[in-house]
Amino acid sequence: MKAVILAAGEGTRLRPFTATEPKVMIPVANKPILEYVVNAIVKNGIRDIIMVVGYKRQKIMSYFGNGDEFGADIEYVVQKNQPPTGGTAHALYQTKNKIDEEFIVFPGDNVISKDTVSDLLENMEDYTILITRSETPSKYGVVTLKSGGEYVERLVEKPKKSPSHLISTGIYSFRPDIFDHIEKVMGEGRYDIPSAIEKVREKNEIKAIKTRGYWIDAVYPWDLLDVNRAALKKINKKYNGLIGENVMIKGNVKIGRGTRIRGGSFIEGPTIIGEGCDIGPNVCISSSSSIGDNTKIGPFTSIENSLVMNGVAIGSNSSIVNSVIGDGVKVKNNFSTYSDDKKIETDGTLHKVQDIGAMIAEDTKIGSGVTVDAGVIVGKGCEIKSGKTIREYIDSGSKVM
Amino acid sequence: MCGIVGYIGPKNTGEVLMNGLTRLDYRGYDSAGVAVSKEGEIYLQKKKGRIEDLSKKDISTGSSGIGHTRWATHGKPSDHNAHPFLDCKKEIAIVHNGIIDNFNSIKEDLINKGHEFNSETDSEVIVHLLEENYDGDFLEAFKKTVTKINGSYAILALHKDSNELLVTRNQSPMVLGIGEHENFIASDAPALLDYTKNVKYLQDGDIARITQDKIDIWNKNGEPTERKTKKIEWDAEDAEKGGYEHFMLKEIFEQPKAIHESILGRLTDFDELDFSRYNLDAVQFIACGTSAHAGFVGKYIFERIAKIPCTLEFSSEYRHSSPSDSYPLTILLSQSGETLDTIAAAREANRRGNDTLAITNVLDSSITREVDEVLYTQAGPEIGVAATKTFTTQVIMLYLLAIEMGIERNVLSKDQADNYRDELRRLPRKVESILNDKEKIREITERLSKADDTFFVGRNINYPVALEGALKLKEIAYIHAAGYPAGELKHGPFALLTENTPVIAIAVKDETFEKMLGNIGEIAARDSPVVVVGDQDKELEKLADDTYFIPQVSSLFSPLLVNVVLQLISYYTAYRLDRDIDKPRNLAKSVTVE
Numbered sequence: 004m005k006a007v008i009l010a011a012g013e014g015t016r017l018r019p020f021t022a023t024e025p026k027v028m029i030p031v032a033n034k035p036i037l038e039y040v041v042n043a044i045v046k047n048g049i050r051d052i053i054m055v056v057g058y059k060r061q062k063i064m065s066y067f068g069n070g071d072e073f074g075a076d077i078e079y080v081v082q083k084n085q086p087p088t089g090g091t092a093h094a095l096y097q098t099k100n101k102i103d104e105e106f107i108v109f110p111g112d113n114v115i116s117k118d119t120v121s122d123l124l125e126n127m128e129d130y131t132i133l134i135t136r137s138e139t140p141s142k143y144g145v146v147t148l149k150s151g152g153e154y155v156e157r158l159v160e161k162p163k164k165s166p167s168h169l170i171s172t173g174i175y176s177f178r179p180d181i182f183d184h185i186e187k188v189m190g191e192g193r194y195d196i197p198s199a200i201e202k203v204r205e206k207n208e209i210k211a212i213k214t215r216g217y218w219i220d221a222v223y224p225w226d227l228l229d230v231n232r233a234a235l236k237k238i239n240k241k242y243n244g245l246i247g248e249n250v251m252i253k254g255n256v257k258i259g260r261g262t263r264i265r266g267g268s269f270i271e272g273p274t275i276i277g278e279g280c281d282i283g284p285n286v287c288i289s290s291s292s293s294i295g296d297n298t299k300i301g302p303f304t305s306i307e308n309s310l311v312m313n314g315v316a317i318g319s320n321s322s323i324v325n326s327v328i329g330d331g332v333k334v335k336n337n338f339s340t341y342s343d344d345k346k347i348e349t350d351g352t353l354h355k356v357q358d359i360g361a362m363i364a365e366d367t368k369i370g371s372g373v374t375v376d377a378g379v380i381v382g383k384g385c386e387i388k389s390g391k392t393i394r395e396y397i398d399s400g401s402k403v404m
Numbered sequence: 405m406c407g408i409v410g411y412i413g414p415k416n417t418g419e420v421l422m423n424g425l426t427r428l429d430y431r432g433y434d435s436a437g438v439a440v441s442k443e444g445e446i447y448l449q450k451k452k453g454r455i456e457d458l459s460k461k462d463i464s465t466g467s468s469g470i471g472h473t474r475w476a477t478h479g480k481p482s483d484h485n486a487h488p489f490l491d492c493k494k495e496i497a498i499v500h501n502g503i504i505d506n507f508n509s510i511k512e513d514l515i516n517k518g519h520e521f522n523s524e525t526d527s528e529v530i531v532h533l534l535e536e537n538y539d540g541d542f543l544e545a546f547k548k549t550v551t552k553i554n555g556s557y558a559i560l561a562l563h564k565d566s567n568e569l570l571v572t573r574n575q576s577p578m579v580l581g582i583g584e585h586e587n588f589i590a591s592d593a594p595a596l597l598d599y600t601k602n603v604k605y606l607q608d609g610d611i612a613r614i615t616q617d618k619i620d621i622w623n624k625n626g627e628p629t630e631r632k633t634k635k636i637e638w639d640a641e642d643a644e645k646g647g648y649e650h651f652m653l654k655e656i657f658e659q660p661k662a663i664h665e666s667i668l669g670r671l672t673d674f675d676e677l678d679f680s681r682y683n684l685d686a687v688q689f690i691a692c693g694t695s696a697h698a699g700f701v702g703k704y705i706f707e708r709i710a711k712i713p714c715t716l717e718f719s720s721e722y723r724h725s726s727p728s729d730s731y732p733l734t735i736l737l738s739q740s741g742e743t744l745d746t747i748a749a750a751r752e753a754n755r756r757g758n759d760t761l762a763i764t765n766v767l768d769s770s771i772t773r774e775v776d777e778v779l780y781t782q783a784g785p786e787i788g789v790a791a792t793k794t795f796t797t798q799v800i801m802l803y804l805l806a807i808e809m810g811i812e813r814n815v816l817s818k819d820q821a822d823n824y825r826d827e828l829r830r831l832p833r834k835v836e837s838i839l840n841d842k843e844k845i846r847e848i849t850e851r852l853s854k855a856d857d858t859f860f861v862g863r864n865i866n867y868p869v870a871l872e873g874a875l876k877l878k879e880i881a882y883i884h885a886a887g888y889p890a891g892e893l894k895h896g897p898f899a900l901l902t903e904n905t906p907v908i909a910i911a912v913k914d915e916t917f918e919k920m921l922g923n924i925g926e927i928a929a930r931d932s933p934v935v936v937v938g939d940q941d942k943e944l945e946k947l948a949d950d951t952y953f954i955p956q957v958s959s960l961f962s963p964l965l966v967n968v969v970l971q972l973i974s975y976y977t978a979y980r981l982d983r984d985i986d987k988p989r990n991l992a993k994s995v996t997v998e
Contacts, residue, residue, distance in 0.1 A: 061840035261668030281672045297829035314830045
C-alpha cells in the first residue's frame with residue numbers, strides 16, 4: 004500500500020518562520036515535523052511514500068532524498084499552480100497516475116506517532132477519516148458521527164459554532180475512485196479534500212476511527228512550543244558530547260556529538276541539545292527545550308521551555324523563556340524575553356495565547372541589552388541595535404536603530 | 405559507513421560477493437573481507453585496502469558466503485580490524501554494520517570465559533557471543549545473541565555446518581534479494597541489482613534465515629512473519645548515487661553535512677595538535693590541483709587570522725625549489741592521501757627539517773606515514789573525480805587551524821576567535837540555502853555551455869576561488885577556462901575578450917569591492933557577457949548579464965560559499981553538454997603517478 008504525504012503548502016499562518024522553509028520542515032525536538040510523519044508511516048511497515056511538494060520543495064527533497072536513510076522509497080510529485088486556499092484535494096490529485104489501489108493520505112505538517120498510523124491501518128475501510136478530540140474544534144474540520152459512532156454523519160469545515168469536539172486529522176484512507184470525485188468538485192471550483200468527501204458520502208459510508216496516538220498541529224508560531232513539548236516527551240537519555248565539571252543533568256536529556264556543556268551548567272529534561280553546540284559555563288536550560296545543531300549559548304544564560312534552532316548564538320546573562328528562536332539568530336549579551344498571557348493579532352483576528360515569550364525568525368541580529376516583549380514576533384533578517392525594547396511585531400528585514 | 409553482502413547458491417560465491425562489495429564502494433573502501441563456507445570449513449580473506457586487492461584464493465567455490473567493506477571512522481583500518489570475524493574455533497563468521505553499545509561489558513564477560521579477541525572492534529564480540537550460545541542449533545544461538553546486544557546494527561552470520569545464512573537488523577539497513585535457487589543479502593540494494601530486482605526489506609528487530617530456496621522471517625516478537633517482495637525499478641548505478649544523477653551532484657549536496665562533521669568537536673575543543681610544539685613563524689602549503697587551490701585560500705586565511713606569512717608550492721615543483729633558511733611548518737593537502745607528488749614532497753620537507761602536517765580525507769592513507777601529524781577532513785568517501793566536498797572541508801580545516809594558531813601566537817583575541825567560530829557554525833545552513841537555489845544557478849549556465857573560452861576572475865581571498873572555478877569547468881565541461889586576478893586581465897588577456905567569451909566575476913564586499921566594480925565595468929565594455937557571483941548589490945545588477953548573490957557572510961568566509969556556486973555552475977554547464985561528469989576523459993580520482 005502506498006502512503007501519500009501532502010507537503011506542498013507554505014503554512015502561511017506560521018510566517019515569518021516559513022520564509023526559507025515550508026512549515027513541514029520546521030524542526031521540533033531537532034527533527035523536521037515531516038520526519039515524524041515519515042517515521043510513523045515507516046514504522047508501520049509501509050515503504051512506498053509519495054510526497055506532494057511545492058513551496059520551497061528543494062529543502063524537502065534534499066533532506067529526504069530517495070528515502071533510503073529513512074527506510075522508505077520516496078517519490079516526489081510537484082503541485083504546480085496551487086489554488087489560493089484549501090488546495091488539499093488539488094494536491095492529492097497530482098498523484099492520480101501513480102495510484103491504482105487503496106491508499107492512505109497524511110498531512111505533512113502534524114506531528115504524529117506510530118500508533119496514530121496503526122489505529123488507521125487496523126480498522127480502516129474503503130473510505131476512512133481518522134478523527135481525534137480537540138479543545139478548539141472550530142479551527143478544524145468538525146466531524147459528527149452517525150448513531151453507533153462508527154460512520155461519519157457530517158464533516159463541517161471550521162464551523163462558527165462547533166457541533167462536536169471531534170475533528171478530522173486530515174489522515175484518510177481512500178480508493179482510487181476518489182480522484183473522480185476530486186475531478187467533480189474541482190470542476191465546481193472547490194479544491195479541498197472535505198468537499199470531495201462530501202461527494203463520496205452521497206453514495207458510500209465513510210468510516211470514522213478515533214486515534215489514541217499523537218496528532219499535534221501547529222497553526223501559528225506560538226503553537227510550535229506545544230508541538231515541541233509533545234515531541235520531547237519521546238526523547239531518551241543519551242549523552243554524546245563532552246560534559247564539564249559540576250554539570251547537573253536531570254531527567255531525559257539528549258546531547259549530540261561534539262557538543263560541549265561547560266562547567267556549572269544545569270540541564271533539566273525533557274530537553275534535547277543538538278550536535279556541535281557550545282553551552283556554558285553556568286548555563287541553565289529547563290524542561291521542554293530544544294537546542295539545534297551548532298548553537299552557542301554564553302555564560303549565565305537561562306533557557307526555559309523554548310525552541311532554539313540551528314546555528315544560533317546567544318550571549319551571556321540572557322533570559323529566554325517560552326520563546327521560539329529561529330535558525331542563525333545572533334544575540335549579544337543581556338538579552339531578555341519574558342512570558343505572559345497575550346492577545347496576539349494576525350490576519351485580523353485576535354488570538355488569546357497563554358504564557359508566550361518572544362518569537363524571533365531566522366538570521367535576525369540583536370545587540371546587547373535588548374528586551375523583546377511577551378508575545379512579540381520579530382521577522383527574518385532584522386537588525387536590532389543595543390539597548391532597544393521591542394514592544395510590537397517587526398517586519399522581516401527591518402532595522403531598529 | 406560500511407557495506408555488507410551475502411550469498412547462498414550455486415554461483416561462484418567469491419565472485420558474487422566481490423562484485424557486490426565493489427558496488428558498495430561508494431560507502432567506503434579502506435578494508436574489505438570475504439568468508440565462505442565450503443565442505444564444513446570456513447575460508448577467510450580479509451585485508452586493509454581496496455576490494456580488488458583481496459586475494460581470491462579459496463573463496464571462489466563454496467555454497468554460501470558473506471562479505472564486508474569498511475570505511476573506518478573510528479579505529480584504524482587494518483587487516484585485524486577488517487570484517488568478517490571468526491570465533492575461536494573458526495566455525496562461525498559474521499559481518500556487522502553499526503555500533504554495539506554494550507560491547508565492553510559483553511567483551512569482559514567473554515574474555516573471562518576464555519574467548520580470545522584479535523581486534524579492537526565492537527563487532528568481534530558478536531561472533532564470540534554466538535559461539536558461547538551455540539549448542540548445535542545455529543538459529544537458536546543467533547536469536548539468543550540478538551537479545552543480548554544493544555545498539556544499532558545489521559548482522560549477517562554463517563556457520564560452517566549449517567547451509568543457511570542468518571541476518572538481523574536494528575536501525576541499520578538490510579535487504580534480501582530473491583533469486584532462483586539462490587538468495588542474496590546486502591546492506592544496500594545496489595549490491596544485489598546485478599543479480600536480481602526482487603527484494604524484501606527487513607524491518608527493525610526482524611531475524612531472517614536464508615537458504616538456497618527459502619526465506620523465513622521472524623519479527624521482533626519472535627512471531628513468524630512475511631515481508632512483501634518488491635520489484636526495484638532502478639539499476640545499480642542509480643542506486644549508488646542515492647537518487648542523484650551524478651556522484652558529483654550528490655557530493656555537492658553533501659557539503660553542509662561534511663562541514664558540520666568537520667567542525668564537530670573542533671570548535672570547542674581542538675585537541676588534536678599541540679600547537680606550542682611547532683614553529684609558527686612561517687607556513688608553507690604544498691598540494692596539487694584542487695587541493696592546491698584550497699591551500700591557496702589557506703594562505704589568505706592564515707595571513708589574515710593568524711598573521712603568519714605563507715607560501716604555496718605545487719607538489720610537483722617543490723622538490724626543485726631551493727631550501728630556505730627558515731623551517732616553515734609544511735602543510736600538505738591531499739584528498740586521497742595517495743597523491744604521489746605530494747607524498748614525495750612530504751619526504752622532501754622532512755629531509756629539509758621542516759615540521760610536516762598532512763590534511764587528508766582517507767584514514768591511514770600513505771601520506772599519513774610520511775608526516776609528523778595528520779588531520780582528517782570528515783567529508784566521507786568522494787567518488788566523483790572532480791573534487792567538491794573535499795575542497796570545502798580542507799578549507800574548513802584551514803580556518804580551524806588558523807584560529808588555533810592565531811590564539812597560540814597571541815595575535816587573535818578571544819572575542820575575535822569566538823566570532824570566527826560563530827561564522828563557521830553558520831556555514832552549513834548558508835551552503836544549504838545555495839543548494840536550494842540550484843535551479844536559479846542552472847539557468848545562468850546556458851550562455852556558458854555555448855562558449856569555447858571563458859575567464860574566471862576574483863580578487864583577494866576569492867582569487868584562488870576563481871582558479872578553482874576555472875579548473876572545475878575545464879575538468880568536467882571541457883571548456884577552456886582561465887582563472888585570473890581581476891586586476892591582471894588588462895595586462896594581456898583583454899585581447900581575447902569578445903562577445904563570445906563569458907567572464908565569471910566574483911565580487912564580494914571586502915576592501916577590493918570598488919576595484920572589482922571597475923574591473924567588471926571594463927569587461928562589460930568589451931562586450932563580454934559577465935556572470936557575477938558575490939554579495940547582493942544594485943550596481944552589480946546593472947553591470948552584469950547574470951547574477952547570483954550568496955547569503956550574507958563576512959568576506960573572510962565567502963570563498964566557501966562562492967565556490968559552491970561555481971561548483972554548481974560547472975556541473976550544470978557540463979550537464980548541458982552531456983559530458984561524462986563523474987569520469988571526465990583522461991582523468992583519475994587519485995593520481996598515483998608523477
